[in-house]
Amino acid sequence: QVTLKESGPALVKPTQTLTLTCTFSGFSLSTSGMRVSWIRQPPGKALEWLARIDWDDDKFYSTSLKTRLTISKDTSKNQVVLTMTNMDPVDTATYYCARSTSTIFGVVNLDYWGQGTLVTVSS
Amino acid sequence: QSALTQPASVSGSPGQSITISCTGTSSDVGGYNYVSWYQQHPGKAPKLMIYDVSKRPSGVSNRFSGSKSGNTASLTISGLQAEDEADYYCSSYTSSSTYVFGTGTKVTVL
Numbered sequence: 699q700v701t702l703k704e705s706g707p708a709l710v711k712p713t714q715t716l717t718l719t720c721t722f723s724g725f726s727l728s729t730s731g732m733r734v735s736w737i738r739q740p741p742g743k744a745l746e747w748l749a750r751i752d753w754d755d756d757k758f759y760s761t762s763l764k765t766r767l768t769i770s771k772d773t774s775k776n777q778v779v780l781t782m783t784n785m786d787p788v789d790t791a792t793y794y795c796a797r798s799t800s801t802i803f804g805v806v807n808l809d810y811w812g813q814g815t816l817v818t819v820s821s
Numbered sequence: 822q823s824a825l826t827q828p829a830s831v832s833g834s835p836g837q838s839i840t841i842s843c844t845g846t847s848s849d850v851g852g853y854n855y856v857s858w859y860q861q862h863p864g865k866a867p868k869l870m871i872y873d874v875s876k877r878p879s880g881v882s883n884r885f886s887g888s889k890s891g892n893t894a895s896l897t898i899s900g901l902q903a904e905d906e907a908d909y910y911c912s913s914y915t916s917s918s919t920y921v922f923g924t925g926t927k928v929t930v931l
Contacts, residue, residue, distance in 0.1 A: 735920070744824060745859070745867065745910050747920040758918050761822055794866060804873040807857045807912065807920070811866040 700724035702734075702795050702812035709818050710785050716817060720778040720795030724810075727753055727773050733798040734778045735808060736769065738791040746791075750798075751778055787819045825850065825911055825923035832929040838899040841926045843911030844892060849921055851892035855914035858887055858896045862907045870909075871896060898928070906930045 706718035718736070725732055735750040749769040750758045759767050768781045778795060793815055796808040826844040833839040843850065843858075850856055856874045859867035869878050871887035874894065884899045894913070898905055911923035 745922040
Protein backbone atom coordinates (compact mmCIF):
# COMPACT_ATOMS: atom_id res chain seq x y z
CA GLN A 699 0.00 0.00 0.00
CA VAL A 700 1.47 3.30 -1.15
CA THR A 701 1.09 6.26 1.19
CA LEU A 702 2.65 9.72 1.34
CA LYS A 703 2.42 12.32 4.09
CA GLU A 704 3.62 15.90 4.15
CA SER A 705 4.93 17.57 7.29
CA GLY A 706 6.25 21.00 8.13
CA PRO A 707 5.34 24.30 9.77
CA ALA A 708 1.79 25.56 9.46
CA LEU A 709 2.91 29.17 9.76
CA VAL A 710 6.00 30.93 8.46
CA LYS A 711 6.96 34.58 8.44
CA PRO A 712 7.69 36.56 5.29
CA THR A 713 11.32 36.22 4.11
CA GLN A 714 11.78 32.98 6.06
CA THR A 715 12.71 29.65 4.46
CA LEU A 716 10.11 26.89 4.37
CA THR A 717 11.19 23.29 4.78
CA LEU A 718 8.68 20.54 4.00
CA THR A 719 9.19 16.80 4.35
CA CYS A 720 7.35 14.09 2.43
CA THR A 721 7.50 10.73 4.19
CA PHE A 722 6.34 7.82 2.09
CA SER A 723 5.86 4.07 2.28
CA GLY A 724 4.97 1.26 -0.10
CA PHE A 725 7.69 2.05 -2.62
CA SER A 726 11.37 2.93 -2.72
CA LEU A 727 12.91 5.97 -4.40
CA SER A 728 15.91 3.83 -5.22
CA THR A 729 13.76 1.74 -7.59
CA SER A 730 14.18 2.58 -11.25
CA GLY A 731 11.37 4.76 -12.57
CA MET A 732 10.17 6.14 -9.27
CA ARG A 733 9.68 9.88 -8.92
CA VAL A 734 8.30 12.23 -6.26
CA SER A 735 6.94 15.69 -7.03
CA TRP A 736 5.76 18.65 -4.97
CA ILE A 737 2.61 20.53 -5.99
CA ARG A 738 0.85 23.41 -4.26
CA GLN A 739 -2.62 24.90 -4.32
CA PRO A 740 -3.45 28.37 -2.93
CA PRO A 741 -6.87 28.53 -1.27
CA GLY A 742 -9.59 28.44 -3.91
CA LYS A 743 -7.08 28.37 -6.77
CA ALA A 744 -5.54 25.93 -9.21
CA LEU A 745 -2.79 23.39 -8.73
CA GLU A 746 0.79 24.44 -9.43
CA TRP A 747 3.64 21.99 -10.04
CA LEU A 748 6.81 22.92 -8.13
CA ALA A 749 9.56 20.31 -8.37
CA ARG A 750 10.43 16.66 -8.95
CA ILE A 751 13.19 14.28 -7.91
CA ASP A 752 13.82 10.94 -9.58
CA TRP A 753 15.23 7.60 -8.45
CA ASP A 754 18.58 8.49 -10.07
CA ASP A 755 18.68 11.85 -8.22
CA ASP A 756 17.76 13.90 -11.29
CA LYS A 757 16.00 17.08 -10.19
CA PHE A 758 13.59 19.38 -12.03
CA TYR A 759 12.13 22.71 -10.95
CA SER A 760 9.35 25.06 -11.97
CA THR A 761 10.94 27.65 -14.23
CA SER A 762 9.27 30.52 -12.37
CA LEU A 763 10.35 29.31 -8.91
CA LYS A 764 13.62 27.50 -9.58
CA THR A 765 15.78 30.14 -7.88
CA ARG A 766 13.88 29.61 -4.61
CA LEU A 767 13.45 25.81 -4.57
CA THR A 768 15.66 22.92 -3.58
CA ILE A 769 14.52 19.30 -3.59
CA SER A 770 16.43 16.39 -2.07
CA LYS A 771 15.87 12.82 -0.98
CA ASP A 772 16.93 10.51 1.82
CA THR A 773 16.37 7.05 0.42
CA SER A 774 17.16 5.31 3.71
CA LYS A 775 14.44 7.28 5.48
CA ASN A 776 11.94 7.19 2.57
CA GLN A 777 11.76 10.96 2.63
CA VAL A 778 11.83 13.82 0.13
CA VAL A 779 12.53 17.35 1.36
CA LEU A 780 11.55 20.61 -0.34
CA THR A 781 12.93 23.96 0.73
CA MET A 782 11.55 27.27 -0.51
CA THR A 783 13.39 30.45 0.36
CA ASN A 784 12.17 34.01 0.82
CA MET A 785 8.57 33.10 1.59
CA ASP A 786 5.86 35.65 0.81
CA PRO A 787 2.13 35.80 1.65
CA VAL A 788 1.35 34.78 -1.94
CA ASP A 789 3.02 31.45 -1.17
CA THR A 790 0.20 30.61 1.24
CA ALA A 791 -1.12 27.30 -0.04
CA THR A 792 -1.71 23.64 0.62
CA TYR A 793 1.46 21.80 -0.34
CA TYR A 794 1.19 18.23 -1.64
CA CYS A 795 3.74 15.58 -2.48
CA ALA A 796 2.88 12.87 -5.00
CA ARG A 797 4.46 9.83 -6.64
CA SER A 798 4.95 9.10 -10.31
CA THR A 799 6.18 5.97 -12.04
CA SER A 800 8.02 5.90 -15.34
CA THR A 801 8.10 2.64 -17.29
CA ILE A 802 8.68 1.54 -20.86
CA PHE A 803 4.91 1.65 -21.27
CA GLY A 804 4.53 5.28 -20.24
CA VAL A 805 4.52 7.61 -17.28
CA VAL A 806 1.88 7.16 -14.60
CA ASN A 807 2.04 10.72 -13.38
CA LEU A 808 1.08 11.63 -9.81
CA ASP A 809 -0.84 8.44 -9.08
CA TYR A 810 -0.60 8.66 -5.30
CA TRP A 811 -0.90 11.90 -3.33
CA GLY A 812 -0.39 12.90 0.25
CA GLN A 813 -3.20 14.58 2.17
CA GLY A 814 -1.50 17.97 1.84
CA THR A 815 -0.33 20.44 4.45
CA LEU A 816 -1.55 24.04 4.65
CA VAL A 817 1.21 26.60 4.98
CA THR A 818 0.28 30.18 5.83
CA VAL A 819 2.75 32.99 5.32
CA SER A 820 2.06 35.87 7.65
CA SER A 821 3.88 38.12 10.05
CA GLN B 822 5.25 28.43 -18.28
CA SER B 823 1.62 29.51 -18.61
CA ALA B 824 -1.17 27.37 -17.21
CA LEU B 825 -3.14 25.25 -19.65
CA THR B 826 -6.56 26.71 -20.47
CA GLN B 827 -9.69 24.95 -19.27
CA PRO B 828 -13.30 26.15 -19.15
CA ALA B 829 -14.17 27.44 -15.70
CA SER B 830 -17.28 25.32 -15.47
CA VAL B 831 -19.15 22.54 -17.24
CA SER B 832 -22.50 21.10 -16.25
CA GLY B 833 -24.72 18.23 -17.23
CA SER B 834 -27.68 16.18 -16.10
CA PRO B 835 -27.34 12.68 -14.67
CA GLY B 836 -26.74 10.15 -17.42
CA GLN B 837 -25.49 12.72 -19.90
CA SER B 838 -21.96 13.01 -21.29
CA ILE B 839 -19.78 16.05 -20.84
CA THR B 840 -16.38 16.98 -22.25
CA ILE B 841 -13.74 19.20 -20.66
CA SER B 842 -11.12 20.74 -22.91
CA CYS B 843 -7.52 21.56 -22.04
CA THR B 844 -5.65 23.82 -24.44
CA GLY B 845 -1.92 24.30 -24.43
CA THR B 846 0.82 24.78 -27.00
CA SER B 847 3.18 22.71 -29.10
CA SER B 848 5.65 22.96 -26.20
CA ASP B 849 3.40 21.01 -23.88
CA VAL B 850 0.09 19.34 -24.81
CA GLY B 851 0.82 19.25 -28.53
CA GLY B 852 4.37 18.06 -28.19
CA TYR B 853 4.03 15.07 -25.87
CA ASN B 854 1.62 12.26 -25.08
CA TYR B 855 2.01 12.96 -21.38
CA VAL B 856 -1.33 14.54 -20.55
CA SER B 857 -2.99 13.58 -17.27
CA TRP B 858 -6.35 14.41 -15.68
CA TYR B 859 -7.12 14.74 -11.97
CA GLN B 860 -10.39 14.86 -10.04
CA GLN B 861 -10.52 16.86 -6.81
CA HIS B 862 -13.41 16.90 -4.39
CA PRO B 863 -13.60 19.79 -1.90
CA GLY B 864 -11.03 19.51 0.85
CA LYS B 865 -9.47 16.41 -0.66
CA ALA B 866 -6.25 15.62 -2.50
CA PRO B 867 -6.47 15.25 -6.29
CA LYS B 868 -7.03 11.78 -7.73
CA LEU B 869 -5.48 10.56 -10.99
CA MET B 870 -8.18 9.71 -13.54
CA ILE B 871 -6.30 9.56 -16.85
CA TYR B 872 -2.58 9.44 -17.74
CA ASP B 873 -0.64 9.37 -21.01
CA VAL B 874 -3.61 11.08 -22.74
CA SER B 875 -6.01 8.15 -22.65
CA LYS B 876 -4.91 5.48 -20.17
CA ARG B 877 -7.00 4.74 -17.10
CA PRO B 878 -5.40 3.69 -13.81
CA SER B 879 -6.73 0.55 -12.21
CA GLY B 880 -9.95 1.26 -10.32
CA VAL B 881 -11.03 4.30 -12.35
CA SER B 882 -14.43 3.92 -13.98
CA ASN B 883 -14.49 3.39 -17.74
CA ARG B 884 -16.99 6.26 -17.88
CA PHE B 885 -13.89 8.47 -17.92
CA SER B 886 -11.95 8.71 -21.18
CA GLY B 887 -9.25 10.98 -22.57
CA SER B 888 -8.12 12.07 -26.00
CA LYS B 889 -5.94 14.66 -27.72
CA SER B 890 -5.95 16.55 -30.99
CA GLY B 891 -3.17 18.99 -31.73
CA ASN B 892 -2.64 21.30 -28.78
CA THR B 893 -5.95 20.42 -27.09
CA ALA B 894 -6.64 17.47 -24.82
CA SER B 895 -10.09 16.44 -23.68
CA LEU B 896 -11.66 14.51 -20.83
CA THR B 897 -15.07 12.98 -21.43
CA ILE B 898 -17.30 11.76 -18.63
CA SER B 899 -20.12 9.58 -19.87
CA GLY B 900 -23.17 8.53 -17.87
CA LEU B 901 -22.69 11.49 -15.54
CA GLN B 902 -23.30 10.69 -11.88
CA ALA B 903 -23.74 12.86 -8.79
CA GLU B 904 -20.38 11.65 -7.45
CA ASP B 905 -18.65 13.10 -10.52
CA GLU B 906 -19.33 16.63 -9.26
CA ALA B 907 -15.85 17.95 -8.50
CA ASP B 908 -13.03 20.08 -9.85
CA TYR B 909 -11.00 18.62 -12.70
CA TYR B 910 -7.45 19.56 -13.68
CA CYS B 911 -5.39 18.59 -16.69
CA SER B 912 -1.61 18.46 -16.65
CA SER B 913 1.06 18.11 -19.30
CA TYR B 914 4.76 17.50 -19.53
CA THR B 915 6.60 20.44 -21.11
CA SER B 916 9.64 21.06 -23.27
CA SER B 917 11.38 22.48 -20.19
CA SER B 918 11.24 19.02 -18.54
CA THR B 919 8.66 20.36 -16.11
CA TYR B 920 4.92 19.92 -15.72
CA VAL B 921 2.12 22.43 -16.05
CA PHE B 922 -1.43 22.19 -14.75
CA GLY B 923 -4.60 23.56 -16.23
CA THR B 924 -6.71 26.36 -14.78
CA GLY B 925 -9.27 23.86 -13.50
CA THR B 926 -12.90 23.10 -14.36
CA LYS B 927 -15.78 22.83 -11.92
CA VAL B 928 -18.18 20.10 -12.99
CA THR B 929 -21.74 20.47 -11.76
CA VAL B 930 -24.31 17.69 -11.97
CA LEU B 931 -27.69 19.34 -12.41
